[in-house]
Amino acid sequence: MSLGLLALVVGAVWTLQGLNYLTDSLLHGEIVMAAAGGGSAVAGLVLIVIGMRRRTAAREASAALP
Numbered sequence: 611m612s613l614g615l616l617a618l619v620v621g622a623v624w625t626l627q628g629l630n631y632l633t634d635s636l637l638h639g640e641i642v643m644a645a646a647g648g649g650s651a652v653a654g655l656v657l658i659v660i661g662m663r664r665r666t667a668a669r670e671a672s673a674a675l676p
Contacts, residue, residue, distance in 0.1 A: 611665075614657025621651030 626632045628644025637643045 611661030614654045617650050617654030621647045
């Protein structure tokens with residue numbers, strides 16, 4: 611889940627740079643950065659969801675043990 615959170619934050623920053631909202635960087639205004647940031651943010655969300663599901667499944671499995 612931590613890797614997913616990191617990917618989500620980095621993806622959001624890259625997207626903002628690509629869309630020219632953060633102009634104090636070298637890559638501002640680059641459409642490629644916006645696309646890469648969007649992909650990274652989506653991948654981060656997927657990792658977070660997978661981590662949450664695994665954590666819930668492990669918690670339910672340990673609660674079911676006698």
